[in-house]
Amino acid sequence: MAKLGFLSQYLAGTSGELWWENDGGGWATLLVVLLLLAWQFFRSCSSLTSCRHLSANLRSPVVHRPSPNVNSSLGISKLITDADLRDLISILEGNLNEGERWEDVIEKNNGQLSYMAKSFRPKDGPPKYLSVTRFEKCSTELLRDFYMDNEYRKEWDKTVIEHNQLEFDETSGTEIGQTIKKFPFLTPREYVLAWRVWEEDDKTFYCVIKDCDHPLAPQQKKYVRVQNYISGWCIKKVPGMDACEVTMVHQEDAGMNIKMAKLAFTKGIWSFVCKMNDALHKYSSRNQRSPSVSTLLRIIKKVPPKLQNETKLKKNSEGNLFGCKQPNTSATGSSDGTHLGNESKKWINRLLLLSGIVCLSRGRSTLGAQVAMACILTQLMDGRVVPAPTQTPPARHGCCS
Numbered sequence: 001m002a003k004l005g006f007l008s009q010y011l012a013g014t015s016g017e018l019w020w021e022n023d024g025g026g027w028a029t030l031l032v033v034l035l036l037l038a039w040q041f042f043r044s045c046s047s048l049t050s051c052r053h054l055s056a057n058l059r060s061p062v063v064h065r066p067s068p069n070v071n072s073s074l075g076i077s078k079l080i081t082d083a084d085l086r087d088l089i090s091i092l093e094g095n096l097n098e099g100e101r102w103e104d105v106i107e108k109n110n111g112q113l114s115y116m117a118k119s120f121r122p123k124d125g126p127p128k129y130l131s132v133t134r135f136e137k138c139s140t141e142l143l144r145d146f147y148m149d150n151e152y153r154k155e156w157d158k159t160v161i162e163h164n165q166l167e168f169d170e171t172s173g174t175e176i177g178q179t180i181k182k183f184p185f186l187t188p189r190e191y192v193l194a195w196r197v198w199e200e201d202d203k204t205f206y207c208v209i210k211d212c213d214h215p216l217a218p219q220q221k222k223y224v225r226v227q228n229y230i231s232g233w234c235i236k237k238v239p240g241m242d243a244c245e246v247t248m249v250h251q252e253d254a255g256m257n258i259k260m261a262k263l264a265f266t267k268g269i270w271s272f273v274c275k276m277n278d279a280l281h282k283y284s285s286r287n288q289r290s291p292s293v294s295t296l297l298r299i300i301k302k303v304p305p306k307l308q309n310e311t312k313l314k315k316n317s318e319g320n321l322f323g324c325k326q327p328n329t330s331a332t333g334s335s336d337g338t339h340l341g342n343e344s345k346k347w348i349n350r351l352l353l354l355s356g357i358v359c360l361s362r363g364r365s366t367l368g369a370q371v372a373m374a375c376i377l378t379q380l381m382d383g384r385v386v387p388a389p390t391q392t393p394p395a396r397h398g399c400c401s
Helices: 006-012 026-046 048-058 082-092 140-148 150-156 258-283 291-299 305-318 343-361 367-381
Strands: 063-065 103-109 113-120 128-136 160-169 174-181 189-199 205-211 227-237 243-253 334-336
Touching: 082 205, 082 227, 082 243, 082 305, 103 258, 113 258, 128 258, 140 205, 140 227, 140 243, 140 258, 140 291, 150 160, 150 258, 150 291, 160 291, 174 291
Parallel strands: 063 160
Antiparallel strands: 103 113, 103 334, 113 128, 128 243, 160 174, 174 189, 189 205, 205 227, 227 243
């Protein structure tokens, strides 16, 4: 399904600093960490029995809703509708409310793979991301199966601890599943999601994904249940090329500090996309379909004819259906963030960045200090005043907010 495993993978590779060598408070920090580790050990031992019980529950049989006469009490057939598909297409076109606009976040390519992303921060709610990823030598059907193969996902994405199909409705084409993902230094996140896939005549595919509740996945204290999750994508062929691309919009509240999450996204997403590309090309040699893909092919629905005609007209008149500019694959260079048109601002940013590197290199800073300094540098580069640091209570979800 959808993915944001780049965050945990990025954090996993940044914890090798000799923080106990810091001047002033190093040993106190060590003592606190040891106490936390001891507490975590006893907590793990006490919850071992409940974990085994959970594992047994997660492997309970999938609920199958074959006909409208046997409708789910949760209204699974109404969780995701054709109206959601229409809304998805509108967002993928780059449409926002008046006064709102997408901001460039990152653009990279290596000649065989390209990726670009924009973001928008609503007044209330987590940031939205709009991205376009282009894969060479790949068909839309292969990329669709790769995205929806939850069994294969557990093989190549090590942040996925567990995935379980909970229910599917053959009439509406809606599925519900539960995924547990690990976040280093944070409490594992639990995703209970409903999704539905549509197909156009030209083998263009759409998917809408939402968070939901389900009786087979009761909320547990040892996981952070991800809320306000809304995601969707479109997979289509690139005209005149042996390639296809996926345009995705994504928004979720994983209980993290927004600046920390955005920093991890910017720094870690490209390596994650490259890893995904490697897994995709290995996937093409697999001969047997997984249960999740077999279920998808059985219940996938057609895009309503009226909506399909509308998208065809836009493709023919505009060339590019979506509001994102297409990734540039003519060169192997890359650019991150919004480009500054003023040369003096560039030099100021370089000096700030150099100062930050010097600061981070002295005393072998911890991961938290690195992230904090990076956030401060980001604010300075944006021209905002950074308030003096204050002591804040621990976040309610894990060790970071």
